[in-house]
Amino acid sequence: MNRQKVLFSEKHNSSITQPTIQQKSARLLVAGQGTIIAHQKGNLAFSIHITTQLAKTEDCCYAFSLNVDQENATFSYWLDGEETVICKSDSGTGLNREGKCLYWFSLDSTNYRLSYGIGEPRELCTCLSTDLSSSIKSWLKNIQYICVESRQNIEIDILPLPVTEDPPLLVVERSQITLEFLATKKATVIENLTVECQRLYANIAGIELNTPDFPCFSKAIEQSLTNPKGWCHQILSNKKNSNMPTYLRIGMGTNQGESPGCPYVLEIWPSGYFSPIHNHADANAIIKVLHGEITIKLFSTLSTLCQTPFKTFLLKEGEVTWMTPLLNKTHQLHNESTSVCVTIQCYAYPLTTNCHYPYFDYVDNHENCIQHFEPISDIDFLTFQRIIRQEWEMFIHKNITSYL
Ligand SMILES: [Fe+2]
Structure with missing residues (x-):
């Protein structure tokens, strides 16, 4: 636009x-x-x-x-x-x-x-x-x-256009668009979004969590969360000591100054976990659920005085949503289901801006103010994958041994 x-x-x-x-x-x-x-x-x-x-x-x-x-x-x-x-x-x-x-x-x-x-x-x-x-x-x-x-x-x-309706929240492949989608604006294709969103979507839309070389990745993450000695369990226990709501952030790729933090982040949301209300430094973003489901609440603006979402929706496994510097930019993610959710988020500053704000701002309800969060990762993806694979192999070996 x-x-x-x-x-x-x-x-x-x-x-x-x-x-x-x-x-x-x-x-x-x-x-x-x-x-x-x-x-x-x-x-x-x-x-x-x-x-x-x-x-x-x-x-x-x-x-x-x-x-x-x-x-x-x-x-x-x-x-x-x-x-x-x-x-x-x-x-x-x-x-x-x-x-x-x-x-x-x-x-x-x-x-x-x-x-x-x-x-x-x-x-x-x-x-x-x-x-x-x-x-x-x-x-x-x-x-x-x-x-x-x-x-x-x-x-x-x-x-150039007046405000007449709300944009679709889901992004689907061209082959999935139906006449009903066009009539109800239930979903859109990526070509209707910004060029930055189009590039991000092209990079992550086809990604799956469980792959042929690690088909139990999602189960292994659940095991790591359940086991008190698991890496996920221990990192979350440490993070829970802070006042800030939390989840796990696994970074992929190098921050080259094109995004706030790593351009690609795997996020792990145990049941009941949620983020603070936050925004994303006027970046474009694409979010895909790789496992489970996540509730997303959208807010008109980032404010301690306005914490009532104007929209709440459930993003299910395989579904994709989006964010631009103007729309869907202030949100809260909450895993209200009974099992773990894994999402991939990716971010890109607008190509036309010369101001790269590096923080995610969020509502701090303990201090009753807006704070800055530096979007750092808990670990890089390849190390995370290696640890989880080792934990899973030990878990399988232990179960087989006890069975024998
Ligand atoms: Fe976010």
Whole structure:
């Protein structure tokens, strides 16, 4: 999806009829439609105005506005300098008190709809939506100029499409797509995602845990978790002493600066284990379940104040899901089943970014704050595989001996 990035950098006169910073204005990529995403680092009120003309002093200037303050958000329209409020969101859907957060303003001239949301630009994160009345809806197709008012720096992204629905969470092979999938958006093909996701998918989609040379790998991992002397059991026991929820991370490949931590990570989730709510440094990612199943909870934003998922789904063995810098990026994985789950995760920074943030940020519920986690591995994969194979061979030998 094309994106246009613009920086509005200073406070100016708050009247839309006196356009002191309109020279810094951006334009929608398509007149009348699109999504404007405001990256707000503080918690000061701001407004986004979308207008028909660059200079608001001209006659017959129409505009729609999104105004966000500490309490809620409002939509309004302007005609020749007169503002009329259209609707207001519920209390508590305004600025995040913790500061850093995304807010989006969607304009849909096909369906004559304005929408506002917090966090990820998707239908499930909508806080306010209105279908425009017939007297003003025709304006929408002609508006294209964007002006942001704020007392602090706000970076914005502009997406060419409005927020109208939620994206499919599953990635399937082309041969698996059905007419029902197209109609329900239950699954997508990898070609619909970013080029980084496409590359990651090509690398891991065909991977299986149990292979001809080690067909009992999954059973051997379960044995290592069950046996108090097993490597998995002991490492998890040591990690459990920290306050942070935990699981096992087995790294593959060298961190060459293209991903936060190792590009490929095997993760082992015993029954009942879970991660903290976290995000992934604006990376692209592909996740495949190699054994068992895992519950994934998605959150609109990373915040100690908002820990209610907007979506919870079960990813089963063989299934694949995805993440981009904008979507599915804040999640929590939880093995709610009674047996172990093994997943492979892989990550890649966007090719277009020159900022490689190396940490996964997470919600620390003990300290009630956002912390940084350096995505290090517990062990490298080849060493892990050798240890587990040795443990398994000893286990088999012991059982045969006792049987004899
Ligand atoms: Fe994650």
